[in-house]
Amino acid sequence: MALQLWETAKEAIVAYTGLAPATFFTVLAALFAVYYVFSGLFGSSSDHHRHTDRDFEEEQMPPLRPPVQLGEITEEELKAYDGSDLEKPLLMAIKGQIYDVSQSRMFYGPGGPYALFAGKDASRALAKMSFDEKDLTGDTSGLGAFELEALQDWEYKFMSKYVKVGTIKKTVPVTEGGESSGEPSEAAIPRDADVAKPTEDSEGVKGDETLPNVGAN
The missing domain is CATH 1.20.5 (Single alpha-helices involved in coiled-coils or other helix-helix interfaces)
Known part of the structure; x- marks a missing residue:
């Protein structure tokens, strides 16, 4: 065959x-x-x-360094960690909690699809899945239930994947008249030196007016 x-x-x-x-x-x-x-x-x-x-x-790309705890910093200070300086870690905040996202530099670093979130608290943008500049804030007021749930999912992902290295310092607004403590201010309390006192001349005039006219009698 x-x-x-x-x-x-x-x-x-x-x-x-x-x-x-x-x-x-x-x-x-x-x-x-x-x-x-x-x-x-x-x-x-x-x-x-x-x-x-x-x-x-x-x-x-420099080798990844161990995350460094920063403690409490302001949002202005957080901007320095947007990935533009390779000597500094790449940080991002969500709901006021700051995370080191250096291991995902391809996403959050310069040129990455989510680079505009780096160095900021992007809670509102993440909740709305928005890339609008006005949404790059930690203000979550006015968000709907679905958006808040989406934000919660993002927070769980960050907590499980990245190391938390600090928190954003909250600034307390100061009113024009100072803190309202319910107590009068020092300027409102009159000092002894400011209280009007009768002079010797005025006392003399008052005495003349009250004394009887002896010569007339």
Whole structure:
């Protein structure tokens, strides 16, 4: 059976190629050898480029440093950690809690899809899934139940994935007249020196007016 198949194959090779079976297989082997050589050359070149690009990226990106606890900082101070300075960690806040997101620099670092959230408390933007500048704030007033639930999901993700390194310091608004404590201010309390006292002249006049006119009697 195998012999019959071989004879049939030889007849087909001669009929379709015009070559003897031995010549046909020699040419076929040579073609495979050429293909192997060229694929090896181009494959090695592409692998080399991939390794070079990866090495370049590793050189550009500094190694991750252990998260540093910052404690309580203001929103203005948080802006310094937006990823523009590679010597500083990449930070982001949600609901007043600051997290180190340096490990996700490709997302939150410069050029990343969520870079505008870095260095800010983006609670409102995350709740609304908004990229509007006016929503880049920690103010969550007026949000609906669905948006608050979405914000809660974001907070759970941050808590489980990133290290909390601080909190945002809340500024207490001061009214124009100072803190209202229910007590009169010092300026409102009259000092002894400011209380009007009768002078000697006025006392004398008053005495003349009250004394009886002795000469008339």
